[in-house]
Amino acid sequence: MVEKWRKKYLTALPAVDVVVTNYQQKNAALNYPHALLVQAAQTVVAQLRQKILQAAAEEEVKQLQSTIDGVVQQMEAWLNSLHQPSLRRVINATGTVLHTNLGRAPLAAAAQKAMQEAVSYCNLEMKLQEGVRGSRHEHIEKLLCKLTGTEAACVVNNNAAAVLVALNTLAGGRKAIVSRGELVEIGGSFRIPEVMKAGGVQLVEVGTSNKTHFADYQKAVDEDTALLLKVHTSNYKIVGFTASVPLSELVKLGKETGVPVMEDIGSGLLIDLTPFGLAKEPLVQERIAAGVDILTLSGDKLLGGPQAGIILGKRKYVEEIKRNQLLRALRPDKITLAALEATLRIYLTGNPLKEIPVLAMLSMPAAVLKERAFSLAQAIEKRAAGTLKVEVREDFSYVGGGAMPTTKLTTFVVAIRHQRLELTEWTEKLRLGTPSLVGRIQDDWLLLDPRTIDEAEKEEVVQCLT
DSSP, X not given: OOOHHHHHHHHHSOOHHHHHHHHHHHOTTOOOOHHHHXXXXXXXXXXXXXXXXXXXXXXXXXXXXXXXXXXXXXXXXXXXXXXXXXXXXXXXXXXXXXXXXXXXXXXXXXXXXXXXXXXXXXXXTEETTTTXXXXXXXXXXXXXXXXXXXXXXEEESSHHHHHHHXXXXXXXXXXXXXXXXXXXXXXXXXXXXXXXXXXXXXXXXXXXXXXXXHHHHHHHOXXXXXXXXXXXXXXXOOOSSOBOOOHHHHHHHHHHHTOOEEXXXXXXXXXXXXXXXXXXXXXXXXXXXXXXXXXXXXXXXXXXXXXXXXXXXXXXXXXXXXXXXXXXXXXXXXHHHHHHHHHHHHHHHSOHHHHSHHHHHHTOOHHHHHHHHHHHHXXXXXXXXXXXXXXXXXXXXXXXXXXXXXXXXXXXXXXXXXXXXXXXXXXXXXHTSSSEXXXXXXXXXXXXXXXXXXXXXXXXXXXXXX
């Protein structure tokens, strides 16, 4: 049975039509549709009713704004929230360069400009010189061929799509052989076995989780084998008593048996980053030179471009993939292609280590990071007026995005603690601010890593904190 005090407050809740009328009288200049006003009033009243029902004591209910004026104010807040975009700019101070939750690779200035220009009409599928219809893949294919040495290329909307359409094209209804140690799962439950199943491919596992030998593949090949599949384990490492078959040996087996070889390389690196302290990753052009028939990779990871799935390889296989009906469902739009083209042109004619943000962050010297950390700390202390405790510490940055999981990059962070606010309350305020500021929490301190903070964002960071 509902308590008397609870029933009193439930009964006192204003009717939706009364709230709407009151709102319209106070906000005559605003022209919201009547149905939206009704929805806003219903939502606020329903929330208040729920709070009254769930309250443990009457004192909690007394704090609620359940009068007509109170409900109208909450309606205004609800309606105002509709004007706020859900996707908002975030200052990434976590030190994780390819932060999946924050959109992975930030785009180069040239890519951003190209996207803006492509917003209007553009020659997406038109050859301007001949005045006839063209292919959207042509804009990217020439660049990829020059950069990687591949015979042909096409692009889809992400690497999962690239793997799916390639598997379906080359091995749909038949067998594909893959090592047990390469049956990876990445974020969002993308699993190689499930993708193969979705592509209509019969999975043939060979070897063990830690050791697979050339003979394992050799014995598994039969007349129904359509593909030899290799998957780069970019998001985890098996160490110790291990063995795997190099791509060159699989290519040799493929030539002997007439079975094409496909590799999912994952991140898609075009420049060797080992001089900057990063782990060795296979370069795209090296895999093409090794003779792989089809190579798939991501555009928004170590390549530093927009989200895209890139398919490279022998022309006869790429052209077959282009004819697959799935490709139309998976193709990228003009904005993505514009950003990817601009990014690839930087590799060809520009300075990628400076112009592509991901590469600039990953190659940033420790001395520069230390200087930036102390400069940021001093700026914060100057404006904090004693409300923040600020320190500079040596720490580590991470690549992120499922790439180079064992790599730790030396950095210097600004460690901050608020003198009055609880850490959870304070960091929530920072996340919900404009712009949103997201750092790393460690031992009751907020850590800000200058590796992922653009120099142009420094003043905004200080404003957010102070």
